[in-house]
Amino acid sequence: MSSVVPSADLADQHFDFLVIGAGIAGLSAAIRLAVSGSVLVVTKEELAESNTAYAQGGIAVALGGGEDVALHLEDTLAAGDGLVDAAAAKVLVEQGPERVEELLDWGTAFDRENGELMLTREGAHSRSRILHANGDATGREIAVSLLRHVRKLENVRLLEWTTGIDLIVSDERRVIGATLLDGEDGILTIHSRATLLASGGAGQVYSDTTNPAVATGDGIAMAWRAGAAVSDMEFYQFHPTAFSMPGAPRFLMSEALRGEGAYLVNARGERFMQSYHPLLELAPRDIVARAITQEGMDGEVYLDIRHVKKDLQERFPGISRFLAAYRLDLNRDLIPVRPAAHYLMGGILTDTRGRTTLSGLYAAGEAACTGVHGANRLASNSLLEGLVFGALAAEAMTGDPQPAELPQECTRPVEDGNTQEENVERWMADLRSNMWKYAGLLRDAQGLETMQRVLSTLGETMPRGRSRRGIEARNLHAIATMIVASAVGRRESRGAHFRHDFPQHDPMALHSVMVGEQLSFRQNLVED
Ligand code: SIN
Numbered sequence: 001m002s003s004v005v006p007s008a009d010l011a012d013q014h015f016d017f018l019v020i021g022a023g024i025a026g027l028s029a030a031i032r033l034a035v036s037g038s039v040l041v042v043t044k045e046e047l048a049e050s051n052t053a054y055a056q057g058g059i060a061v062a063l064g065g066g067e068d069v070a071l072h073l074e075d076t077l078a079a080g081d082g083l084v085d086a087a088a089a090k091v092l093v094e095q096g097p098e099r100v101e102e103l104l105d106w107g108t109a110f111d112r113e114n115g116e117l118m119l120t121r122e123g124a125h126s127r128s129r130i131l132h133a134n135g136d137a138t139g140r141e142i143a144v145s146l147l148r149h150v151r152k153l154e155n156v157r158l159l160e161w162t163t164g165i166d167l168i169v170s171d172e173r174r175v176i177g178a179t180l181l182d183g184e185d186g187i188l189t190i191h192s193r194a195t196l197l198a199s200g201g202a203g204q205v206y207s208d209t210t211n212p213a214v215a216t217g218d219g220i221a222m223a224w225r226a227g228a229a230v231s232d233m234e235f236y237q238f239h240p241t242a243f244s245m246p247g248a249p250r251f252l253m254s255e256a257l258r259g260e261g262a263y264l265v266n267a268r269g270e271r272f273m274q275s276y277h278p279l280l281e282l283a284p285r286d287i288v289a290r291a292i293t294q295e296g297m298d299g300e301v302y303l304d305i306r307h308v309k310k311d312l313q314e315r316f317p318g319i320s321r322f323l324a325a326y327r328l329d330l331n332r333d334l335i336p337v338r339p340a341a342h343y344l345m346g347g348i349l350t351d352t353r354g355r356t357t358l359s360g361l362y363a364a365g366e367a368a369c370t371g372v373h374g375a376n377r378l379a380s381n382s383l384l385e386g387l388v389f390g391a392l393a394a395e396a397m398t399g400d401p402q403p404a405e406l407p408q409e410c411t412r413p414v415e416d417g418n419t420q421e422e423n424v425e426r427w428m429a430d431l432r433s434n435m436w437k438y439a440g441l442l443r444d445a446q447g448l449e450t451m452q453r454v455l456s457t458l459g460e461t462m463p464r465g466r467s468r469r470g471i472e473a474r475n476l477h478a479i480a481t482m483i484v485a486s487a488v489g490r491r492e493s494r495g496a497h498f499r500h501d502f503p504q505h506d507p508m509a510l511h512s513v514m515v516g517e518q519l520s521f522r523q524n525l526v527e528d
Contacts, residue, residue, distance in 0.1 A: 013190060014177075014192070015037075015038045015190060015191075016033070016036065016037025016192065017030075017036075017037055017038070017194055017195075017397055018039075018040050018177060018190050018192035018195045019033070019041045019042070019195075019196045019198060020178065020197050020199050020218075021041075021042075021050070021196075021198035021199035021200060021219065022042075022043035022047050022050055022147075022158070022198075023051055023052035023053075023143065023198060023200055023386060024050075024139075024142055024143065024146065024387055025198035025365025025366075025368075025386035025390035026043075026198035026199075026364075027041070027143070027146035027147065027150050027390070028146065028364075028386060028387050028390030028391050029196050029198060029354075029364060029390040029393050029394040030150055030153075031146070031149055031150060031391075031394075032391055032394035033155075033156075033394045033398065034150075034153040034155040035155075035398075037398070039153075039156045040156075040157050040159060040190060040192075041150070041156060041157070041159065042159045042162040042164070042180060042190075043158075043159070043161075043162065044161070044162065044218070045160065045161060045214055046160055047147055047158060047160055048140075048143065049212065049214055050143060050200060050212075051211055051212065051215055052139045052142065052200075052386065053140045053143045054140075054210070054211070054212055054252070055138055055140075055382065055383055056136040056138060056252055056318065057120075057122055057130060057138065057254045057255050057256040057259070057379060057380050058131050058132035058133075058138045058256065058380045058383075059130065059131050059138060059380055059384050060096075060122075060129055060379065060380035060381050060384055061097055061129060061130075062093055062096065062129055063097050063129070064129075069094055071126055072093040072096075073086075073089055073090060074126070075126050076092070076093065076373075076378045078284075079123075079124040079284045079373075079374075079377065079379075080373055080375055080377070080378070081375040081376050081494050081505075083232070083371070083374035083494060083495065083509050083511065084371060084373065084374035085370060085525055088352050088372040091352045091388065091389075091392070092372050092381065095388045095391075096384045096388055099384070099387045099388050099391060100131070100387070103142065103145065103146075103387070106145050107148065108133065108141060109141060109145075110133050110138075111132050111134070111135065117131055120259045120260065121259040122255040122256060122258070122259045122379035122380055123255050123279070123281075123284055123285055123379045124279065124282065124283065124284040124285070124378055124379065125282075125379065128259075130256070130379075130380045132256065134317065135314060135315050135316050135318065136254050136256065136316045136317065136318045137317070138383070142383060161183050162180050162181065162183075162188070163468050163471055164178055164181075164197075164218050164219060165180060165181050165187070165222075165466070166178065166179050166222055166226070167195065167222050167223065167225075167226040167358075167361065168191070169226050169358070173227070173359070174359045174360045175226065175358050175360035176191055177189065177190045177195060178195060181466060181471060185467075187466070192360075193360070193397075193400050193401070194360055194361075194398075194400040195361055196354065196362045196364060196390075196394075196397060197222065197363040197368075198219070198364050198365045198390060199217075199218050199219030199367050200214070200215055200219070200365060200367055201215050201217065201343060201344040201366040201367070202215055202220065202344055202476070202479045203215045203340075203343075204216045204476060205217065205431070205432060205476050205483065206340070206440065207429070207433045207435070207436040208242065208338070208340040209242075209250060209340050209342070210239055210251070210252040210342045211342070216472040216475050216476050216479075217344075217476065217478070217479035218472070218475050220344075220347055220348055220475075220479060220482075221475035221476075221478035223356060223358075223361065223363065223367075224482065224514070225478065227357075227515065227516065228349070228356045228357050228358045228361060229349040229356070229513050229514065229515045230346065230347060230349060230482055230513070230514050231346055231347070231349040231369045231371075231511050231512060231513045231514070231525055232346030232347075232371070232375075232512055233346040233347075233479075233483050233485075233512065233514065234346065234486035234497045234512060235344070235345035235346050235373075235375050235376070235495055235496045235497055236344055236345070236346075237286070237344070237376060237377055238285075238289040238339040238340060238341055238342060239255075239285065239289070239340055239341075239342035240285060240289040240291075240337070240339050241253040241257070241264075241292075241337040241338075242337060242338060242339065242340035242342075243322070243323075243326075243337060244336040244337050244338040245326060248326060250340040251319075252342075253303055253335060253337050254316070255285075255379050255380075256316075257303055257305055257316065257319070257330075258282055260305065261307070261308040262281065262303045262308065263281060263303070263304045263305075264281050264288070264292065264301055264302070264337075266295045266296060266301050269302075269334075273288065273291060275291075276288075276291040277291075284376055284378075286376045286495050286496045289339040289441060289496075290498060292337075292339055293339065293441055293442065301337060301338070302334035302335060302336055302337065303334070304334050305330050305331075306330075306331060312330040313330075313331075339441060343366065343377055343382060345375065345376065345377055345496065346369045346482075346486070346512075347363065347367050347368045347369040348369060349368075349369055349526075350362070350363050350370055350393075351370070351525075351526045352370055352392060353392050353393060353396035354390075354393025354394075354397070355393075359400075362393045362396065362397055363393070364386065364390045364392075365386035365390060366382065366386070368389065370385075370389060370525070371525045372385055375495020375496055376496050421467070424463040425469070427461060428472075428473055428476065430454075431473075431480060432476075434451060435451065435480055435483070438450050438484075439480070439483055439487055441498065442498055443497070443498060443500070444499055444500040444501045445488070445499075445501050448484055448488045451484045452485075452488070455477065455480055455484060462474060482514055485514065485519050486512040486514060486519060487499075489512060489519045489521065490512060490521075492504060492505055493505065494509070510522060510523055511523070511524075511525050
């Protein structure tokens with residue numbers, strides 16, 4: 001049996017494999033790594049708290065064989081607006097069915113009707129291919145079933161309330177572990193043969209986000225500071241329909257609502273998507289999100305599902321519960337929605353086996369950029385990505401040799417200093433609201449340059465110190481720096497990155513790559 005270990009038992013230990021993040025990618029990897037050695041999985045809060053657990057709509061998968069797989073690939077390529085790495089997308093759609101069958105074997109209870117798996121549809125899918133669980137709690141069901149499986153494995157140890165601080169890089173430029181913050185003030189040094197960053201996205205870099213508080217881009221920032229290449233950071237997906245009410249969280253109103261027939265209407269109660277795309281409400285996300293900002297007063301429009309004759313409480317129990325707290329009912333009311341930051345298409349540059357540009361370091365899931373989503377991710381491809389590429393990264397990691405030595409002196413000292421919580425929160429709010437204003441859905445050179453100045457000022461007042469919030473603040477500043485630099489460099493509009501001053505596609509579809517402050521553009525993410 002694996003165990004949740006008290007960190008006191010762990011100070012300065014060696015594991016074969018260190019996995020940072022316990023969402024779908026991290027757990028999918030841990031299950032495979034356990035066959036080849038000792039595994040430590042660390043997570044920032046409780047095991048149940050990850051971006052995975054918030055995924056509502058479902059997991060897209062082509063279970064119908066060859067033609068179905070080919071169509072899934074076609075839809076993924078089309079949604080990605082010319083920038084999808086076709087080889088990576090092929091791996092995703094071809095290996096997806098086997099990985100999902102495995103989930104079924106491990107007891108994941110996807111919704112069924114008369115014994116058959118139920119399939120729904122979401123934006124830019126040419127057919128219904130999305131599995132869901134407990135109506136709108138797909139991510140949670142998958143996370144629970146993976147955890148149930150992981151807990152049975154002798155070789156896996158699970159450590160909660162632990163935040164990654166920095167990677168440990170040897171003189172030979174090999175990643176040989178990481179320093180971690182244990183709770184609020186303990187420092188752990190973990191050495192490992194191979195380290196996987198599966199720490200998810202960074203929605204908290206924007207004031208409006210569907211992501212939970214843990215999504216502060218820690219793994220991406222750690223990799224970047226260590227010198228790994230990151231790519232396509234300008235592509236942040238804004239989900240078109242987050243709940244919109246002053247003072248309320250931007251709770252996700254799943255795209256599956258539109259998949260089941262919901263309309264988008266403006267303040268006059270009129271449908272408007274016919275002016276923007278032939279797929280109407282099921283157009284690709286970037287197009288729907290921009291249509292909403294053009295149509296709505298201050299970006300607000302409404303979801304209208306009142307005409308759909310289904311038991312909506314049963315189909316969307318989580319959303320219905322959330323709305324009830326605001327005295328709203330899917331059967332009776334228009335639901336106010338607006339776009340919010342949802343998913344980072346960019347991340348740590350990896351090949352399809354999770355290998356980064358640093359030896360000993362791997363990444364998978366939202367923290368990674370394989371190019372599988374291009375400039376705009378196809379709905380419900382993210383859970384599949386974590387599942388498929390988490391497993392592939394694990395296979396590659398097991399081939400890594402033990403490092404010859406484990407020198408302590410390459411551990412970067414953690415800055416000490418007083419971090420006043422109140423100041424950190426104010427500093428973060430400033431960063432997040434400016435990112436929303438100047439580097440959000442609609443961009444231009446003037447706004448992006450303003451944001452660069454804001455970042456430079458915020459850099460001078462950045463909270464120092466080793467509290468979790470201090471570390472997260474530093475990471476969000478790094479993420480914002482990467483997003484803005486890449487957005488300045490991309491002088492075109494494509495997918496989720498829209499610039500008023502460059503509204504057209506550049507004929508060459510290039511990926512952005514950043515190593516430290518250096519930004520470049522190239523055709524293939526992984527060079528031969
Ligand atoms: C949703 O339920 O709308 C989110 C699914 C996704 O992000 O792909």
